[in-house]
Structure formats: C-alpha cells, structure tokens
Amino acid sequence: MRVDVTVNGERRVADDVWEGESLLFLLRERLGLPGSKNACEQGECGSCTVYLDGVPVCSCLVAAGQAHDREVRTVEGLADGERLDPVQEAFIEAGAVQCGFCTPGLVVAAHDLLARVPHPGDPEIREALAGNLCRCTGYEKILDAVRLAASKR
Amino acid sequence: MDFLRPDSLAEALALKAQRPDAVPIAGGTDVMVELNFDHRRPAALLDLTRVEDLRTWDVDGDSVRVGAGVPYTRIIEELGDRLPGLAMASRTVGSPQIRNRGTVGGNLGAASPAGDAHPVLLVADAVVEVASTRGTRRIAATDFYLGVKHNALEPDELITSVRLPAARAPQQFAKVGTRNAMVIAVCSFAVALHPEQRRVGAAVGSAAPTPLRASAAEEFLSGELTATGQWESPRPLLDSVKRRFGELVAEAASPIDDVRGSAAYRKHALSVLARRTLGWAWQDYPGKVA
Ligand SMILES: Cc1cc2nc3c(=O)[nH]c(=O)nc-3n(C[C@H](O)[C@H](O)[C@H](O)COP(=O)(O)OP(=O)(O)OC[C@H]3O[C@@H](n4cnc5c(N)ncnc54)[C@H](O)[C@@H]3O)c2cc1C
Numbered sequence: 001m002r003v004d005v006t007v008n009g010e011r012r013v014a015d016d017v018w019e020g021e022s023l024l025f026l027l028r029e030r031l032g033l034p035g036s037k038n039a040c041e042q043g044e045c046g047s048c049t050v051y052l053d054g055v056p057v058c059s060c061l062v063a064a065g066q067a068h069d070r071e072v073r074t075v076e077g078l079a080d081g082e083r084l085d086p087v088q089e090a091f092i093e094a095g096a097v098q099c100g101f102c103t104p105g106l107v108v109a110a111h112d113l114l115a116r117v118p119h120p121g122d123p124e125i126r127e128a129l130a131g132n133l134c135r136c137t138g139y140e141k142i143l144d145a146v147r148l149a150a151s152k153r
Numbered sequence: 154m155d156f157l158r159p160d161s162l163a164e165a166l167a168l169k170a171q172r173p174d175a176v177p178i179a180g181g182t183d184v185m186v187e188l189n190f191d192h193r194r195p196a197a198l199l200d201l202t203r204v205e206d207l208r209t210w211d212v213d214g215d216s217v218r219v220g221a222g223v224p225y226t227r228i229i230e231e232l233g234d235r236l237p238g239l240a241m242a243s244r245t246v247g248s249p250q251i252r253n254r255g256t257v258g259g260n261l262g263a264a265s266p267a268g269d270a271h272p273v274l275l276v277a278d279a280v281v282e283v284a285s286t287r288g289t290r291r292i293a294a295t296d297f298y299l300g301v302k303h304n305a306l307e308p309d310e311l312i313t314s315v316r317l318p319a320a321r322a323p324q325q326f327a328k329v330g331t332r333n334a335m336v337i338a339v340c341s342f343a344v345a346l347h348p349e350q351r352r353v354g355a356a357v358g359s360a361a362p363t364p365l366r367a368s369a370a371e372e373f374l375s376g377e378l379t380a381t382g383q384w385e386s387p388r389p390l391l392d393s394v395k396r397r398f399g400e401l402v403a404e405a406a407s408p409i410d411d412v413r414g415s416a417a418y419r420k421h422a423l424s425v426l427a428r429r430t431l432g433w434a435w436q437d438y439p440g441k442v443a
C-alpha cells in the first residue's frame with residue numbers, strides 16, 4: 001500500500017509498504033531516517049519514540065498505515081538546521097550520552113516534557129522518562145541533562 | 154494483508170460485517186507486539202483511529218460515555234474528577250508513550266486477565282456498548298469477560314464505548330508489580346463505594362482466568378456498613394472488618410503460579426491491597442448519602 005505522511009514538516013510518500021509493518025520500520029528503512037532506534041519492538045524501551053500528531057508514541061507500536069495523512073516529528077526534526085535543540089545540547093553538555101542508543105527516544109520524551117512543563121520537578125522528570133530505558137548511564141546524567149535544559153529556558 | 158481505513162463508525166461496522174476476520178487496531182499496543190513478533194498474521198487490519206465517534210467522551214445524564222478509542226492519557230487528564238477509579242487505573246498502565254496510545258477499548262478487546270481497566274469497570278457498574286450492522290448491544294462488564302483473553306464480542310461487532318455512572322463517592326485502584334512503570338499486574342484490586350445503594354463494589358484482576366467481582370466481600374462489607382449505620386455517619390473502620398474484607402477478597406481469587414508470582418503470594422497480596430484501598434476510600438468518604 002501507499003503511505004503518505006508528513007515527516008519533520010516534509011510531505012513523504014512510500015510505496016509498497018507492507019500492511020503489517022510499523023511506523024518505525026517505515027521511518028528507518030523506507031524514508032532513510034535512522035535516528036529513531038529499534039531495540040525491543042514491543043514498547044518496553046522507548047528508543048523508537050517519535051511525535052505523532054504532537055504526541056510522543058512508540059513508533060514500533062504504530063502501524064505504518066495509521067500514520068497516513070498524519071504528522072510525524074522524529075529526533076532528526078528537533079534541530080533547527082545546524083543548531084541543536086536545547087534538549088540535545090543539554091544531553092551533550094551533561095554527559096548524558098554514552099553508547100547513544102537510547103538517546104533519540106529520551107531526547108524526544110524530554111523535549112515533550114519541557115514543552116508541557118517548563119520547570120518540572122524530579123518526580124515529574126522520572127515519570128516522563130519512565131518509558132525509556134538506558135543500559136549505560138545509570139540515569140543520573142540524563143536527569144542532569146533535563147534539569148539543565150529546563151534551567152536554560 | 155489488507156489495511157482497512159474507515160473514516161466513520163458506519164463505515165467501520167460495514168467493513169467488519171464484510172470482513173469478520175479483520176483485526177481491529179486502535180492504539181496498537183497489543184496488536185503491534187503480536188505482529189512484530191510474528192505471533193499473528195491477520196488477513197486484514199481495521200484501523201479505528203480515524204473514527205471520531207470512538208475518540209470522544211460525553212456526559213449523558215448521570216453517566217459518562219467514554220469512546221472505546223479514547224487514550225488513557227486523556228482519561229487521566231480529562232476524566233479524573235468524574236471517573237476517579239478509571240483514571241487511577243489508567244495512570245498505572247505502561248509508560249507515558251503507552252498511555253498516549255493505549256485505549257480502554259483495546260484493553261477490553263484483548264481481555265487479558267491482567268488488564269488494568271477491568272477491575273475498575275467491574276466495581277463502577279460499567280456497561281460495555283458494542284455495535285454491528287445488526288444493531289447495538291449493552292453488555293454489563295460483569296458479563297463481558299468469558300475466559301482468558303476471551304470476551305463476549307461477536308465476530309462482526311466492535312466495542313464502541315464504555316458507560317459508567319459518574320462517581321458520587323470514593324473509588325480506589327491498586328496493583329502489585331516489581332516497579333512503578335511498565336508492569337503487568339501481579340494482581341490488582343479496585344473498590345468503589347455506592348452510598349446511594351448502600352453497597353460496596355470490589356473486584357480483583359490478574360488473579361483468576363478473568364477479572365471478577367469479589368461478591369462475598371462486597372456483601373459482607375455492605376451489610377456491615379448498613380447494619381452499623383455508617384453510610385450516614387461513618388466512623389473509622391474496625392480492623393476486624395478490614396481484615397475480614399481482605400480475607401473474603403483473597404478467597405474470591407483463583408490465581409495460578411507463574412513467573413510473576415505464586416498463587417499463595419497473589420492471595421496474600423490481594424488481602425493487603427483490599428484492606429489498604431478500602432482504608433483510603435473510607436478515609437475520603439464524607440458520609441453524606443448522595
Ligand atoms: C510496553 C507495554 C506495557 C503495557 N502495560 C500495560 C499495563 O500496565 N496495563 C494494562 O492493562 N495493559 C498494558 N499493556 C497492554 C495494552 O497497552 C493495553 O491492553 C491497551 O489497553 C490496549 O489498547 P490499544 O488501543 O493499544 O489496543 P490494540 O492493540 O489496538 O487492540 C487490542 C485488542 O483489542 C481489539 N480492539 C481494539 N479496539 C477495539 C474495538 N473498538 N472493538 C473491538 N476490538 C477492539 C484489537 O483487535 C486487539 O485484539 C501494555 C502494553 C505494552 C506494549
């Protein structure tokens with residue numbers, strides 16, 4: 001089937017999409033956007049988190065066809081040209097990135113939190129990131145990054 | 154495989170009548186896991202996310218109609234005051250990403266004994282509305298769960314909404330798991346006070362082949378509160394009453410031993426959950442019969 005979807009502000013068309021495939025597969029394998037990561041394919045790790053019509057979702061659990069005529073924003077769409085989003089900058093500055101596999105999903109989840117709650121408390125940060133797993137950092141630096149991004153707003 | 158994309162409920166029902174083998178997909182948080190792992194290869198997917206009727210809620214007299222496709226996040230944000238029990242259960246589902254997509258209709262469709270919405274729907278006297286091109290049916294939640302992952306839906310039917318009386322007294326839900334986020338319940342429990350009927354609702358999840366009401370516990374506590382005049386003038390509940398209530402809740406369950414917990418642990422945990430949630434609900438009960 002054909003899927004017609006706006007990704008990071010640009011109209012994209014994919015043909016011969018398998019009806020049972022996920023939005024994550026569509027983004028990575030058909031539209032050349034490997035930012036969103038595939039780790040578990042079952043909603044457990046959050047590394048595939050993208051905005052779908054402005055709401056963060058696990059793209060591995062959205063059928064590609066469900067994104068037809070909708071708007072997707074991936075981690076690739078957060079930076080403004082060469083200028084990184086403040087959340088991305090804060091992740092670098094705070095040393096919240098090690099292997100980096102979980103980072104795109106965490107950045108999208110944190111970006112959404114700060115858009116809704118500009119100055120979140122620690123419980124709010126923990127709750128907002130509860131669906132994102134990281135095998136490397138122990139999370140402390142990730143919390144630092146979110147606090148740092150919030151302080152710069 | 155076909156991908157069917159109806160824009161209206163009428164169109165969705167017509168498609169389901171033509172293609173009873175089509176698997177409905179709402180949030181996809183159950184369906185996509187099965188597809189990604191090749192556990193299921195349906196002949197067709199029926200996408201319900203474009204059907205506006207399923208994605209709205211409204212107040213109809215004393216009751217609230219929640220469209221089957223309203224995600225948990227919206228239930229938490231928009232219905233916490235009217236449906237506190239359902240909102241509490243919704244808060245415990247998965248993670249923010251899962252709650253942004255997952256729906257009560259999908260929880261009912263999957264009919265897992267561990268689904269978090271079920272105990273609350275049972276104690277809040279919810280009615281499940283289902284529809285087909287043959288017409289609509291209203292099924293009491295108590296009659297909806299038929300077996301493990303088996304519900305009362307016919308192959309040509311879709312779940313359109315759940316209808317619950319707006320809460321007039323405290324409701325509570327709690328579940329046991331290894332951490333706060335992303336846990337399938339080891340066991341769960343919901344309690345609702347219905348002072349206008351001088352009745353208490355109690356139900357357990359993840360501790361029997363289906364979610365179920367703990368009828369003996371409901372009768373014991375309802376009788377006790379009525380006999381002692383406590384619906385009108387509540388006093389702190391006696392420990393013996395709370396303990397008996399917990400015991401009767403545990404007796405209602407018929408859990409199994411599995412990776413998440415043993416049957417004996419589940420029974421013990423249920424009696425604790427029952428005592429605690431009852432305590433919280435009773436503490437918030439102001440004592441006026443609505
Ligand atoms: C990481 C993760 C964590 C989870 N945590 C929890 C949890 O804590 N608690 C919990 O209860 N569940 C949990 N779940 C399971 C799932 O999120 C819930 O069951 C959710 O309610 C499913 O809703 P959905 O809209 O995503 O359903 P879908 O996956 O779209 O559908 C589920 C089933 O219902 C059917 N269906 C959907 N809508 C309708 C309809 N309107 N009419 C008829 N049939 C329909 C589908 O055909 C399918 O069989 C979790 C899932 C994941 C992946």
Ligand code: FES
Nearest residue numbers: 041043046048060
């Ligand atoms: S890959 Fe989607 S949540 Fe893990």
Ligand code: FES
Nearest residue numbers: 099102134135136
């Ligand atoms: S930095 Fe390696 S998984 Fe998070």
